[in-house]
Amino acid sequence: MGRSSLGRGLDALLSRPVTEAKRSSIQTLEIDRIVQAGYQPRSVFEPEALAELAQSIRDKGVLQPLLVRPKGDSFEIVAGERRWRAAGLAGLRELPVIIRDLSDREALEIAIVENLQREDLGPLEEARAYQALLDQGLNQEAVAQAVGKGRSTVANALRLLQLPGTALRALEAGEISAGHARAVLAQPEADRGWALDQIVSRKLSVREAEALRRETAATRPIKVNPARPWRQVELNLSRSVGTKVRIQGQEQGRIELNFASREELDRLVALLAQEQGE
Structure with a gap:
């Protein structure tokens, strides 16, 4: 699957003329037959936002079908897990879906692109998603092409995974931003814990964090x-x-x-x- 298709995300899949088998058309599946994917790049789902989406689904239904792929007797979500969760809260028994036969790499690429287009991923979720693509055998240039990002963007995101454990937890908890995290990484390795303590205890801005020198x-x-x-x-x-x-x-x-x-x-x-x- 090339960059042009992935760059357009789900819109390209939904607007594509149906030239494949019936699996390319919109169908209805019982919600119990739809399962989560282990590779879902997004790990945080805000309860309040899900509740609001569930109410919208009660009022108007699911406006965009999920993208799924066969998984044994079930169907694994490629894109649309948030809609699936909210539909469950809304009490729906069936959901509109598009079924596609996709490889692990294709499914992961599409899942990442959809979340990036919706700006749903946190900085660590994004970094881990890129790392998952690297683990599929792509290099950084290929990852950048697959998700429609610059190589430097991908490289900077991946650098966050080099943070010490305390900084990773602080970033995941929202105690520091990605800019703060990069300022920590700019320090000598021995000074990164000290820099994190300075940033958190003093509530430093990113600019102040970048100016830190021990x-x-x-x-x-x-x-x-x-x-x-x-x-x-x-x-x-x-x-x-x-x-x-x-x-x-x-x-x-x-x-x-x-x-x-x-x-x-x-x-x-x-x-x-x-x-x-x-």
Whole structure:
């Protein structure tokens, strides 16, 4: 299946003249005969959105048929799992479908394209979907052609899978964005956990996350500009000393440095002594 067909997604399949067997036409299947696909790229289905779609289906029916393929005595969903779930909530017993004989790779490509066209995939779902195509034997260029994306888009998405486990969980939970995640990946591997902690604890913007640099004691000290907001000053100090910094007060107050071990405390004490010329 070439790029032009996949690039048009389901619209191309539904508008194609029926030159194949009856399996290319719209049919009706009992909902109990339709099953989920193990390769479904989308893993998150918002309950509220499903409930709204279910109400729409009660009112107007299923306006677009599902695309399915034979799977033993059942039929596996290639595209339309959200409609299938909502139809079940709406109490439907039958659904309109188009039945196609598709290979695993073709089915996966179509499922990804449909979700990308509807902007339904999260960044990790998208990355895992591309990886699934790579596992089918495609290279990055072929994946990009199959889903109608630029190769750099595919490569950048796949890089997210290199995140440490804590960052992967934060991205999946929505605690950080894909832009934050790429900023974490831009750090040296040893500093990625530190960068994630800075982003989450300080609620940094993507631009602020991209500016994060864990500096060493040899790095020149940063002069505090009183005109800067405290958050920026804290960020600059954090870069300089390599740990979380908190400033309390305005004209008077205190500066707090966080440490997680005796070794880190010793490092901070030595750093401060060095800065004072001792």
